Amino acid sequence: AQKITQTQPGMFVQEKEAVTLDCTYDTSDPSYGLFWYKQPSSGEMIFLIYQGSYDQQNATEGRYSLNFQKARKSANLVISASQLGDSAMYFCAMRALLTGGGNKLTFGTGTQLKVEL
Amino acid sequence: DGGITQSPKYLFRKEGQNVTLSCEQNLNHDAMYWYRQDPGQGLRLIYYSQIVNDFQKGDIAEGYSVSREKKESFPLTVTSAQKNPTAFYLCASIPSRGASGNTIYFGEGSWLTVV
Numbered sequence: 001a002q003k004i005t006q007t008q009p010g011m012f013v014q015e016k017e018a019v020t021l022d023c024t025y026d027t028s029d030p031s032y033g034l035f036w037y038k039q040p041s042s043g044e045m046i047f048l049i050y051q052g053s054y055d056q057q058n059a060t061e062g063r064y065s066l067n068f069q070k071a072r073k074s075a076n077l078v079i080s081a082s083q084l085g086d087s088a089m090y091f092c093a094m095r096a097l098l099t100g101g102g103n104k105l106t107f108g109t110g111t112q113l114k115v116e117l
Numbered sequence: 118d119g120g121i122t123q124s125p126k127y128l129f130r131k132e133g134q135n136v137t138l139s140c141e142q143n144l145n146h147d148a149m150y151w152y153r154q155d156p157g158q159g160l161r162l163i164y165y166s167q168i169v170n171d172f173q174k175g176d177i178a179e180g181y182s183v184s185r186e187k188k189e190s191f192p193l194t195v196t197s198a199q200k201n202p203t204a205f206y207l208c209a210s211i212p213s214r215g216a217s218g219n220t221i222y223f224g225e226g227s228w229l230t231v232v
Contacts, residue, residue, distance in 0.1 A: 006159075035221060043205060045223040091159065093221070095211065103148040103167050103211060104175075105221060109159035 002027040004092050006108035013082045014116055020067070021077040021111045023092030031097040034075040036066065039089040039110075048090075051075060053097075082115045089113075119144045123208050123224035129232050130195070130202065138193045138227045140208035146222070149191040150209040153177060154226075160207060166191055195229060203231045 003026045013019040025034065036048040051059045051066045059066040067076040079086060092108040121142045130136045140149065148167050152160040162175030166185040180199025185191055191210075195202045208224040 037221070043207075043226045043228075045207065045209075045221075047220050050220065089157075093160075095221070104162070104165060104173075105150055105209065105211070106162065107152070107160040112157070 002029070002032075002094055002096055002104065002106045004094055004106050004108035006092055006111050008111045009109070010112045010114070012114050012116060013079075015084060016081055018078060018080045019082055019113065021079070021090050021092075021113065023075045023077065023108060025073050025075060025092075025094050027094060027096060029096040033095045033097060034066070034068070035093040035095070036064070036075075036077045037091045037093065038086075039091060041088070045091075049077065079113075084115050084117070087113060087115045121208055121210055121222050121224040123206075123227050125227060126225065127228045127230075129230050132231060133197045135194055135196050136229065138195070138206055138208075138229070140191045140193065140224055141189055142191075142210045142222070143189060144210060144212075144222060145188070146210035146212050147188070148211045149185070150211075151175075151181075151183065151191070151193045152207045152209065154205040154207060156205075163193065163206075201231075202229055204229060 005024045032053045034051045038046040049059050049061045049064045049066050051068045058068050063080045065078045089110045089112050091110045095105050124139045150165040151163040161177050163181050164183040166172035182194045206227045210222050
């Protein structure tokens with residue numbers, strides 16, 4: 001079984017500050033992928049960043065970086081220099097990449113981020 | 118352009134009726150998924166399919182049914198057995214296991230309301 005846990009239902013950050021959104025996961029598959037998605041109030045899902053379990057370096061995409069700590073099973077999203085447009089719901093997700101786990105995609109419960117002036 | 122198309126975007130259902138939500142993709146993806154999202158909540162997996170003519174129950178399959186007769190299509194039927202179907206429904210797809218894709222593709226979602 002695989003599980004994603006996001007323990008922060010809501011977060012506030014001031015504009016231009018950095019913020020970390022927490023994500024821990026549990027899986028028995030040795031090979032997996034971790035994703036972060038942003039969902040604004042319109043409902044669309046916007047891909048932010050991906051980390052493979054065997055990637056040697058932490059993933060970065062512009063202002064987004066993933067703090068991947070495999071031994072602790074955590075994949076926290078760091079947003080630098082927050083902008084008002086970053087206010088949205090953020091989801092962490094995992095995909096198992098081997099047989100048995102197949103291609104099941106599991107999402108966390110999300111973190112609602114509010115960026116303030 | 119390749120992508121996932123969900124329809125309808127908004128749907129109203131009377132109690133006791135079955136309704137079917139459409140999900141079509143032209144990405145040549147093997148795996149497709151249906152999620153339910155309640156206001157302010159996360160995505161919960163209803164059903165998923167890794168190949169044509171095969172699908173598995175997710176975490177909240179009761180009251181729902183699916184089919185996968187074609188690779189491109191993965192319709193979801195919300196049956197009258199689903200007691201609280203009002204929610205936002207998202208369809209997603211990914212390349213098959215072993216493929217290089219690392220992105221989950223989503224449709225724009227369907228809002229279902231029971232009246």
